[in-house]
Structure formats: structure tokens, C-alpha cells
Amino acid sequence: MMHDGWRILPLAALAVAPAYAAEYMTVEAAQRAAFPDASAFVPIPVNLSTEARAHLVEVAHPPGARDPRVWRAMSGGKTLGTFFADAVIGKQEYIGYALALDAAGRVLRLDVLEYRETHGWEIRNERWRSQFAGKSAADPVEVNRDIANISGATLSCRHVTDGVRRLLALNALLPAP
């Protein structure tokens, strides 16, 4: 039904565009932005015991969670903080992000390095949708709240939040600077 003042846009003028993807920062640029005074970024190996891994899964288990890359930001002999490069993978997107913590383990900044929509969105979305069938407001609302938002990026942001929680827990398990 057409209302007053509305007219139909001819579809011949519409073009279907590919899904969204963007690269924002390199790891090196994010390191410099987080620790402009650092003279070196020293890689820290992540060697976790089975118990430590189980602990991390309990804290948060974002999709696609793998061991992040970790560096200590150094200025001469002084440790400025810790820098993580990590990624979370949702049903529909891949997000690479960087977390910078100060020497006391507090969040300095969080930058998205890369955002990419994955292929086969519609097919996977059917499966994704079905897992929420029958949920009501009485169910745990974490997922609900996210669905209620309007844009596709919203889901990925919950995953980033989970990823950050996991990195903060991991940071506590790393050898002291």
C-alpha cells in the first residue's frame, strides 16, 4: 500500500553490492598508537597448561578463540604494558582486534584491526536463527539483547567483549613483566 508522499523507486536503478570488508590498522600501527613512547615490542610466547586453558574457557569462550599474539611494550628497560593481537570469528564475520594493557593490567585501548563478513551468510544464518527459536524474555538475555539491536555488527561486538575478557584473564596468567 502506498501512502501520501511515497513513490516507488525503480529497481532497475538498484545494484547489488558485495558484502562488507575493511582493514583498519596493521598490528604495527596499533602498537605505535597504543604505546607511542615504546622503543621495542618484545614477543611473549603463550605456553598454557591444560588447567590454564580450562580456566580461560570458563572465563569466556568466544567463537574462533585461539592463542593470541602477545608483546611486551618496552621503553629501554622499563615495561610500559602488554599488547595482544587476537581475532574472534562469528557466524557472519571475522574481527581482528588489538588490546593494549598498561603495566598494571588496565585497558589502555582497544582497536579493531580488520572486519570481514564471511561467505554463505544466509545459509549459516538459518542455522544461527534456529538456535534462538523458542527463547523468551525469561531466558538468559545476553543473546536476546544483542539480537534486539538492529545492525549486523552488533553480534560481533559481543564476541569482541568476550575476547577481551579472555585476554584479561590470560594476562593474569602471563609471567610478570
Place this chain on the structure above:
Amino acid sequence: MPCCPHPEGWVARAQVWLGTLVEVALPSTDASDARFAAAFAQIAHAHHTMSAHDASSDLARIAREAHRATVPVDAGTYAVLQLAQQLFRESGGTFDVARAPLLARHGLLPPGAAGNTHDSGAHFGGMDALHLEPGLGVRATAPVALDLGGIAKGYAVDRAVDALRATGARAGLINAGGDLRVFGTDDWMPVRVRHPAAPAHALQLFEVRDAAVATSADYFRDGHRGLVDPRTRSLRSFSGSVTVVAPTCALADALTKIVALQPAESAAILARHGAHAFTICGEGPHSGPQRATACATTCGATTANLRLPLAAAA
């Protein structure tokens, strides 16, 4: 969610705020860490003051205290509430940021949002109960639970644009999960809007310069399909998407909700605000090799900062 390719030679950064991916892009000649930081600081500020989920936010304090004493709020919160009041009046109650209890009842906001521990909307006052006092104070004649989800993201984008301009940036683009604003470009920027039934597909509906764009849809909300109509206090079916082009992003953001709920009456309110709306409906490829189909309609003010496809302009 509208999204746009960055113009050639621009630099973009992204952070996570307001529950979504927020992107700031600047021409490479204007890009600097300090400028990006200034823009993201404004977004972060709006996130902290206007969240419905944070116990220390202005909204949580209003919900807890405004019916007992005047609550001092951030200038940004105050400005958003002023605009919300104006749009509430102009839309005959369709745009209603005091509808949080109603949303919670329909399962669209978590119980406990905005400091709300009640689970029924019965005890809450509506927009009529909310009074904005001189000196950035908020007072209410009954407990009010506010949700600025339909306007705060757009407002944050506007403030970030102001911050970029204040640093001397000549041009820029900010996109907060589909609420976007571009300024200072001579070139027309094509805006793509997600197909409401096939979100991996985007339709290019129009081009803008020096304008804000916002889209409302429920791309990912199967099972809770619809928008709550505050006037009838019921869930209205809403399966398409509404995109609004307006001078500011707060207006574009808010107007999408008004157009979605009362398309028949929206021509006048769009014209009053120098805004233009698009709706998209259609089918996605549910299974098999069919292609997505789409239909689109348009309504509103013809502005110098919006260019429709040639065929539509004819």
C-alpha cells in the same frame, strides 16, 4: 545497516562502542592519531553516559532518582532528551524514549536495563512525566525508565563530527553500526543499505554529501520480529527496513523509528526536518539458487545533499 566504501585515499579506524562497530574515516592528508582519538573520545563519552545497561549512566540515575529529586545530567544527555521530547510531540507519541519497560515486556531489552528492577511497565511514567529543568537537570513526576537506543548512536556520531571539525579536519566520515554521517566532501558518496531479508546483500539506493544516514530494520531478530508501537503498546509487524537521510545523525536515527511506525503520516515530519526516507522490502534467497528480490519506496524533502538514481529522479 547502510555502509559505504571509503573514498579512495582515505584512512579508516574502528573501535567497539555503543554495542557496535564504530568507524571513523579521514582523508589521508587529514588523518592523524590525535584526530581519530578526538572522535572516538566523543563516542566513548556518549556510550558511558547514555547506556541503558550501565548502573552509573545518566539513564540509570534518572531511573533511580529523578522521581525523588532533580538529577544533574551530562550536556549531551540533556540535548538528546530535548530532541526526544520534541520528536515525541511532533510524532504524536510515536517516538518515545520512555518505552523501555514496554520493550522489556516484549523481550527486546533485558530486565534490569536502565537500573530497572521492575518487570512490568505499570509503575512507570511516560514522556509526559519527564521534565527538563534549566541547568541540565532532569526531574520526573513518576519513575521513568529511558532507552535512548533509537537516538543516542546518531547523537554520538554528530558529536564526533563536531570534534573532528574542531581539530581542523576538512572532511570525514563516521559510521556507528549503520548510523553514519559524512562531511566536507565535494564528491557524492554512494550509500549502500543492507537488504532486510538478505543482509549479506546491499542495495545502493542513493548518494549523499554533507549528510547523515540511519537505518532501522530487524535483520537478525527472527522470533521477535517487529517494533513496539508506544501508542497502542503492542508489537507491530515490521519486516522491511527504513533508511532516513537528514542534516544530523540524531535526527536520521530517530526519524527511522517514526517512519517505520507511521509511514502514512511521516511525509510532513520528514519535510519539516529537511529529511528523506527510503523503505526496502523483499524476499531473500531462503534456499536453493533463487536471487534476492527487493522493492523500494521513497518519500520526503528534496535536499541539495541527496542524489537519487537517475531513473528515480525522472
